[in-house]
Structures are given as structure tokens and as C-alpha cells.
Amino acid sequence: MNKLNKLMLQRRVLPLLLACTSLFIAGCGSDTTKSASPVNTTARLIAFNDVHGNLAPTDSNSTAIVPLAGVPAGQTVNVGGIAYMATLVNQLKAANSNNIVVGAGDLIGASPYTSNIAHDEPTVDILNQIGLEVSSVGNHEFDKGLIELERIQGTHTVSSNGAVSYSSACYPSDGSFGVKGVDTCLQTGQTFSGAHWTYLAANVVNTSTGKTIFPATYVKSFGQSGDAFRPTIGFVGLTFKNTPTAVNPSGVAGLTFSDEAAAINLAAKQLKSQGVNAVTVLIHQGGATTATVYGDTTCPGFSGDIIPIISQLSDDVDLVISGHTHTDYVCQLPMASGKKVTVTQSGFYTTGVTAVDLTFDQTTGKVSAVNAFNTPVINDTNTTPYPSGITALKPTASIAAAVSSYASLSATAGNSIVGYVTAKVQIQAPPAGCDVSHTCDSGKRNKTVETAMGDLSADSQLAAFSGVANPGQIAFIQAGGVRTNLVTSTANYPGPITYAGLFSTNPFHNTLVAIDLTGAQIKTVLEQQWEAPNNTSYYAPGGVGEILSVSNGFSYTWDSRQPAGAPRGTGNRVVASSMQLNGVPMSLTSTYRVVVPTFLQNGGDNFPGFTAGTNPVQGGYDIAALVNYFKSYGQTNPYAPVIANRITKLDQNGNPCATGAWGTCGNP
Amino acid sequence: MRKSMMIKSVVRFGQWMHLSWYELVTTMIAISVIICGNVHASEVKTQQQLIAISAKASLAGREACQREMHEDAEEFQQCASQLLAKLPQKTLEQKYTYLGKAYYAWLSSTSAAKGGLPNAQKSALYFLAIFRPLQKKLGVSDLALCKTIEGDCESRNARMLVMEGEGKKGVQ
Numbered sequence: 001m002n003k004l005n006k007l008m009l010q011r012r013v014l015p016l017l018l019a020c021t022s023l024f025i026a027g028c029g030s031d032t033t034k035s036a037s038p039v040n041t042t043a044r045l046i047a048f049n050d051v052h053g054n055l056a057p058t059d060s061n062s063t064a065i066v067p068l069a070g071v072p073a074g075q076t077v078n079v080g081g082i083a084y085m086a087t088l089v090n091q092l093k094a095a096n097s098n099n100i101v102v103g104a105g106d107l108i109g110a111s112p113y114t115s116n117i118a119h120d121e122p123t124v125d126i127l128n129q130i131g132l133e134v135s136s137v138g139n140h141e142f143d144k145g146l147i148e149l150e151r152i153q154g155t156h157t158v159s160s161n162g163a164v165s166y167s168s169a170c171y172p173s174d175g176s177f178g179v180k181g182v183d184t185c186l187q188t189g190q191t192f193s194g195a196h197w198t199y200l201a202a203n204v205v206n207t208s209t210g211k212t213i214f215p216a217t218y219v220k221s222f223g224q225s226g227d228a229f230r231p232t233i234g235f236v237g238l239t240f241k242n243t244p245t246a247v248n249p250s251g252v253a254g255l256t257f258s259d260e261a262a263a264i265n266l267a268a269k270q271l272k273s274q275g276v277n278a279v280t281v282l283i284h285q286g287g288a289t290t291a292t293v294y295g296d297t298t299c300p301g302f303s304g305d306i307i308p309i310i311s312q313l314s315d316d317v318d319l320v321i322s323g324h325t326h327t328d329y330v331c332q333l334p335m336a337s338g339k340k341v342t343v344t345q346s347g348f349y350t351t352g353v354t355a356v357d358l359t360f361d362q363t364t365g366k367v368s369a370v371n372a373f374n375t376p377v378i379n380d381t382n383t384t385p386y387p388s389g390i391t392a393l394k395p396t397a398s399i400a401a402a403v404s405s406y407a408s409l410s411a412t413a414g415n416s417i418v419g420y421v422t423a424k425v426q427i428q429a430p431p432a433g434c435d436v437s438h439t440c441d442s443g444k445r446n447k448t449v450e451t452a453m454g455d456l457s458a459d460s461q462l463a464a465f466s467g468v469a470n471p472g473q474i475a476f477i478q479a480g481g482v483r484t485n486l487v488t489s490t491a492n493y494p495g496p497i498t499y500a501g502l503f504s505t506n507p508f509h510n511t512l513v514a515i516d517l518t519g520a521q522i523k524t525v526l527e528q529q530w531e532a533p534n535n536t537s538y539y540a541p542g543g544v545g546e547i548l549s550v551s552n553g554f555s556y557t558w559d560s561r562q563p564a565g566a567p568r569g570t571g572n573r574v575v576a577s578s579m580q581l582n583g584v585p586m587s588l589t590s591t592y593r594v595v596v597p598t599f600l601q602n603g604g605d606n607f608p609g610f611t612a613g614t615n616p617v618q619g620g621y622d623i624a625a626l627v628n629y630f631k632s633y634g635q636t637n638p639y640a641p642v643i644a645n646r647i648t649k650l651d652q653n654g655n656p657c658a659t660g661a662w663g664t665c666g667n668p
Numbered sequence: 669m670r671k672s673m674m675i676k677s678v679v680r681f682g683q684w685m686h687l688s689w690y691e692l693v694t695t696m697i698a699i700s701v702i703i704c705g706n707v708h709a710s711e712v713k714t715q716q717q718l719i720a721i722s723a724k725a726s727l728a729g730r731e732a733c734q735r736e737m738h739e740d741a742e743e744f745q746q747c748a749s750q751l752l753a754k755l756p757q758k759t760l761e762q763k764y765t766y767l768g769k770a771y772y773a774w775l776s777s778t779s780a781a782k783g784g785l786p787n788a789q790k791s792a793l794y795f796l797a798i799f800r801p802l803q804k805k806l807g808v809s810d811l812a813l814c815k816t817i818e819g820d821c822e823s824r825n826a827r828m829l830v831m832e833g834e835g836k837k838g839v840q
Contacts, residue, residue, distance in 0.1 A: 062784030073826035290819040292827045294782045300819035347783045
């Protein structure tokens with residue numbers, strides 16, 4: 001090849017090569033652009049747990065420690081309030097139209113007054129407005145039993161055009177509760193539509209039917225019809241298997257709670273076989289880290305009951321959203337194969353929200369990335385501005401209006417005067433021997449002594465079973481059921497007490513029941529006040545145990561020289577011969593009619609002796625009993641509280657301790 | 669008084685051993701070097717071992733009481749304080765065990781306070797007042813103690829110092 005030919009070749013070939021190269025590069029670039037955006041699709045899960053009917057910021061009065069650049073200790077901020085949480089949820093939704101709002105249980109139950117007095121209907125209504133779509137049950141969903149939970153869930157009816165309508169019933173009327181427009185059916189037209197979300201209960205089986213009480217799974221497809229790829233997420237929802245130990249036994253009667261991991265693996269396998277792209281577990285069980293700032297994603301020192309559950313999960317699971325332990329975390333925990341799965345919790349009482357972005361590889365249809373983070377619900381109730389870098393949320397106006405409306409309704413119902421008292425009715429003895437560290441005089445109950453409020457509660461329960469065919473003779477109430485002092489609405493004495501004030505003393509909506517127990521069985525339950533494990537219960541200086549309040553007419557003596565903490569069935573503190581009913585010694589072999597909350601009837605608070613009761617007859621609610629009891633105490637004859645000394649404690653010499661001086665007399 | 673008795677004892681020892689003053693002084697110096705050297709070596713080793721005891725104790729404390737941290741921190745505080753009340757503090761090992769459990773109780777309360785659990789801050793201040801003086805008495809540094817339980821020590825120790833200031837102000 002001569003030089004000319006070579007030059008020609010170079011002149012012809014090189015531009016061709018350059019052109020081809022350019023096209024190739026351009027082509028590559030074009031291909032890259034084409035494949036980068038559609039290959040991956042992301043869906044966002046927005047999650048919260050343990051709302052517990054907290055609506056207003058003042059329901060929890062919570063502060064959190066949030067990260068702040070340059071301040072290793074973090075910044076204290078005011079958090080919580082469901083109207084603020086709604087704003088955050090909306091912000092998180094706006095970032096991705098492929099979103100779903102999910103819950104991990106205890107959305108209702110153990111609620112503050114506004115939601116509680118209306119049977120959590122206000123919380124249900126507001127969570128509907130926020131757009132909650134699916135949630136696991138938690139233990140507190142069972143507080144009032146399956147029938148009430150089914151009322152909360154309501155009925156979802158899908159019409160031929162795909163529209164869903166919701167309906168439910170008002171709270172059953174029992175004389176004190178179930179008044180439409182007052183404590184139930186507060187929505188337009190005095191209706192209650194029930195929860196618009198779907199409760200899942202993969203491990204809760206109704207023993208009579210052998211089926212789960214709610215669906216085990218829920219499937220959600222994202223995107224629009226016609227999209228090349230529409231990711232589908234399957235949800236498995238459940239609560240912890242030991243739920244029966246954490247709630248009123250009557251609330252879970254007839255239900256079986258099975259192993260969590262087995263239930264999850266079974267449901268996850270079914271979902272994957274149905275073709276879902278990802279399986280997310282919603283579980284009411286959790287753990288805790290040692291992080292000291294909200295929103296940490298490094299998960300230091302994680303511990304808790306969820307770990308053994310996660311360690312048994314199959315690789316079918318792609319994400320776990322948890323609850324129950326009232327804290328926040330984003331952790332990577334190993335499943336059975338060793339593969340790690342993201343496990344989250346948002347906090348509690350509307351103080352935080354989790355967002356999880358699940359990225360799907362369109363080619364494989366599988367999850368290619370999981371990015372989770374927690375955001376605190378910083379409200380704007382602070383009086384001084386936050387440092388730069390921290391922004392408070394504004395409340396969502398419509399939700400704030402709903403909260404305000406429900407607060408007004410509950411106040412109207414709660415402000416009604418139900419009786420009069422001459423003095424504060426206390427849940428604790430005078431604070432002899434109390435010190436600051438044990439909060440004896442801060443309104444916290446002292447479970448180890450007879451109290452005026454306990455005596456009053458027991459008397460009201462006995463009165464509720466008077467005038468019936470087989471009337472009650474003795475009433476017992478557990479120390480934990482009497483929560484706070486009864487005070488007047490005016491703070492003056494004598495003075496009026498309101499429904500809300502009375503409600504705060506007995507806030508559990510416990511149902512009362514009358515049962516038969518022999519004298520020996522009554523002694524057995526009395527011994528259980530100090531037998532293990534009740535001897536390690538609420539500590540107060542000079543006292544141990546879980547004292548049952550008893551009604552007027554019943555009295556007995558216990559001997560502090562005998563040891564506390566005896567194994568169950570071996571306690572010997574109650575002086576059998578001292579048990580008297582209306583001044584008459586009781587017989588261990590005779591049968592007595594005993595009134596208790598169903599919580600005790602089912603052995604709650606480590607009183608299994610009550611389960612021996614026979615011939616049960618159900619009554620109304622404890623709060624109804626109190627309201628009725630006070631009807632006879634008007635402005636001219638107010639109720640005069642007193643520690644009635646129905647229970648006598650013997651000191652180290654066998655002498656009776658003075659009223660209100662148990663803490664400094666004899667052995668604990 | 670004690671010094672003069674010690675000198676008399678050393679002199680009697682020298683007489684008993686038939687040592688000259690030079691031999692006696694040399695022997696005493698040699699014995700001192702050996703004892704001090706051993707004590708120093710054992711102190712370094714023991715400090716590490718003792719801190720390990722604290723770490724182990726903190727884990728045991730977590731097992732015993734963490735479930736009580738739920739509705740609010742009061743039941744947790746009660747559980748952990750009862751746990752501490754049962755612990756003897758006579759030996760050095762026992763003191764380090766106590767330190768580990770009390771430190772864990774503070775950390776658990778502090779961690780619960782980060783999300784606003786009712787009474788968690790109060791519980792943290794309660795346990796801070798228990799472990800902090802003991803920590804200082806035992807001469808354990810903030811960093812060494814922090815490392816007994818996994819987590820971000822910069823953030824945690826900063827939080828502790830803030831809380832210490834709040835405690836002094838009487839804030840609860």
C-alpha cells in the first residue's frame with residue numbers, strides 16, 4: 001500500500017470509524033437512558049404503630065430527642081398529635097404516588113379520655129381520614145373482646161363497580177354507655193362506619209370455627225393499569241402469641257394465638273406462590289436499641305422478643321414492620337438462612353412515622369433495595385423556636401377540626417355532674433414512709449395498702465349486684481383497676497364530681513360478674529395478694545403485694561409476721577378465723593356470692609383463685625356501677641371518703657397496725 | 669504513727685536476717701519494685717476484666733427488666749431499682765457489677781426518652797444519680813463505660829453530660 005492509498009484509507013476509514021463510534025456511544029447512551037428509569041420501580045410504605053387513641057398533643061405531652069448537626073446530644077422537641085402526624089403522612093405520600101399507609105397494631109385501646117369514652121370511635125374515624133389501609137391487630141385490640149373488635153372493624157362491601165362501602169353498629173346500649181351522639185355513633189346521622197382499613201390476624205384463630213378471626217393476608221398492587229410493571233406487595237399481619245397474658249382474659253376467650261414465625265412463613269409462602277413481588281410482615285411485637293437519638297438507623301444493641309421470631313423466618317419475607325415496644329428503630333436482622341431483613345418501628349402515640357421505599361427490579365420482579373427511615377412528628381406547640389435545621393409540622397386542618405370536635409363532645413359528656421364528695425377520695429394511704437423516688441404522693445397508686453378509693457370502688461360494685469335474685473355479698477377489685485384519686489371539678493370540698501373525673505379512676509371498661517366461691521376459696525385468693533409473684537409487684541416503702549380492695553361488710557386480718565413471697569398455694573398470712581361477713585365469722589366450707597371484674601374472674605393480675613368461681617352472672621361496667629352508686633350522694637349529702645379499715649394488718653408483736661400506717665408498721 | 673511502726677518492723681526484719689543497713693535498704697527497694705510492678709500489671713488487667721464484668725452485668729439487667737419499659741418508664745424504674753437493691757457492693761467485682769446494671773438502667777431510660785416515653789427522662793435522671801458517683805469513684809472513664817454497651821458513644825456521652833446538668837438544676 002503506497003502512502004497515497006494509505007492516506008486515502010485513513011481519510012475514508014477514520015471518519016467512518018469516528019462516525020460509527022459516535023453512533024455506538026450515542027446508542028449506548030440512549031440505551032442506558034432507556035433502561036435506567038423503567039428497570040426499577042419503587043413503592044413507599046408509610047407505617048405507624050401503637051397509636052393507642054392518642055389524638056391531641058396533650059394526650060401524651062411527649063418530647064423526643066432528635067438529631068441536630070453539630071450537637072451530638074441532639075435537640076429536645078415536642079412531638080405527637082394525630083393532626084400533625086396526618087401532615088407528615090401526606091408529605092411522605094407526596095414523594096411517591098405508589099404508596100400505602102399501614103399499621104402494626106394497638107391503634108386503639110388504653111386510650112386517653114377523648115377516644116376512650118367514645119369506645120375509640122374518634123380514633124377509628126381519624127385514621128380512616130388519614131388513609132390507613134391495612135394493619136395487624138395488637139394485644140390492645142382485644143381489650144374489650146372479639147365482638148367489640150368486630151364492631152370496630154365493621155363490614156366492607158365491594159359493589160360491582162369496585163367501590164367499597166363501610167358500615168358498622170353503634171356501641172351496644174347498657175344504660176350508661178351506648179347513647180347515640182353522646183358516646184357512640186358520633187358521625188353524621190349518628191352512625192359509625194367502622195374501620196376502613198383491614199385488620200389482619202394470621203395467628204389468631206377462633207377455636208369454635210378453626211379459622212382466623214380476620215384475614216391473614218392483604219395484597220396491594222401499585223401503579224396504573226397499562227403500566228409495563230405493577231409491583232404487588234403481600235402483607236401478613238399478626239400479634240405476639242403471648243397476647244392472652246397481656247390483656248383481660250375475657251377479651252381473648254375462645255381464641256388461640258399461635259406461633260408467630262410459623263404463621264408468617266406459611267402466609268408468606270402462599271403469597272409468593274400467588275405471585276406477589278414482595279412480602280411485608282406487620283407484627284405487633286418488637287425490641288429496643290440503645291440509641292439515644294430518634295431516627296437512628298444503625299440499630300445499636302438491639303434486643304427484644306422479636307429477635308427469635310425473625311431468626312426463624314424464611315427468605316420469602318422482604319420487610320418487617322413491627323410495634324408493641326413503644327420505641328423507634330431501623331434494623332437489619334438475620335432470618336433463618338442468615339439473610340438479613342429490614343425491621344422497623346416508628347415509635348408510639350403518634351410521635352413518629354416510618355417510611356420504607358421498596359425498589360423492584362422490573363426484570364426479575366424482585367425487591368432490589370429496601371430503604372427505611374423514621375421521621376419524628378414534631379409539632380408546633382413549643383413556645384421557643386427550634387434551632388435552624390429543625391422544622392415543626394403544621395397540623396392538617398381537617399384532622400385538627402375533627403380532634404377538636406371529638407374533644408368537645410367528650411367534654412360535654414364528661415362534664416356532667418354525677419355526684420358530690422366531702423373530700424378527695426385517694427388511691428393511697430397517707431404517705432407515711434413515702435419518698436420522692438417512689439412517687440407515693442404524686443398521684444401514683446400504692447398497691448400495697450387498703451385505700452379509700454379502693455373501698456369506694458368495691459362498694460359500688462357490690463351495690464351493682466344488690467336487689468337481684470342472687471345478690472352479691474362481697475366485692476373485690478384489683479389494685480391496678482383503681483387508677484387515680486377522685487377529685488372535684490372545682491377543686492373545692494365539698495364539691496361536685498364529674499363523669500370524666502369518675503371515669504379516670506376506673507378507666508378500663510371492666511365488666512362485672514357475680515360468682516360463687518367458698519370461704520376456703522376466698523382465703524386462697526386473699527393469700528395470692530402476697531404469694532409469688534405478687535409479692536414483687538408494685539413496690540412502696542414498707543409494703544409489698546397486690547392488695548384487693550374489699551366491699552363494706554367483709555373484713556379480715558393478715559399477719560405480717562408470716563413471710564411474703566410464698567409459692568402459690570402455700571401462703572399463710574391471712575388469719576382464717578378473722579374473716580367476717582357483716583360481723584359474722586365466715587365458714588371455709590360455705591359458699592358466698594362474690595362480685596369481681598371479669599378481669600379477676602379470669603385470673604388476671606396473678607389471682608388464679610378466682611377462676612374457681614362458679615355460677616357466673618354477668619353485670620354491667622364498673623364505671624356504670626360507680627355512676628349509679630353516686631346517684632344517692634347529692635349536694636346535700638355528699639359522699640365522705642374514709643379508709644374503712646376493713647383489712648387489718650398485724651405488726652411483729654401481733655398487734656393491729658393503725659389505719660393508714662401500714663408502711664411503718666410490721667413487716668412489708 | 670503507722671509510718672514509725674512500719675520502720676520499726678523493717679529494722680527488726682533486718683536484725684532478724686542479720687542484714688547490714690546497705691543490704692536492708694537494697695532488699696527493701698527490690699521488694700518494693702517487685703510488688704509495685706506486679707500491682708501495676710494486675711491493676712491494668714483487672715480494670716479491663718472488671719469493665720467486662722460491668723458489660724456482662726448490663727446485659728443481664730436488660731434481660732431482667734427491659735420488658736417493663738412499655739406504658740411508661742415507672743415499672744422499669746421499679747424493676748431496675750429493685751434489681752440494684754439486691755446487689756451487694758462489698759468487693760470490687762460486685763461494685764463493677766452494680767455499675768454495669770445501673771449504667772444499663774440509665775441507658776435504657778435515656779433511649780426510651782429519645783422517643784418520649786412518659787417518665788423515661790425522670791427514670792434516666794434517677795439512675796444517673798446512682799451510677800455516676802460510683803463510676804467516678806471507680807475511676808472508669810466515660811468512654812470505657814460507654815463501650816460496655818453497643819452504641820454511638822459521642823452522642824450518648826453528650827446526652828449524659830446534658831442530663832447531668834439538668835439533674836444539677838433539679839429538672840425532672
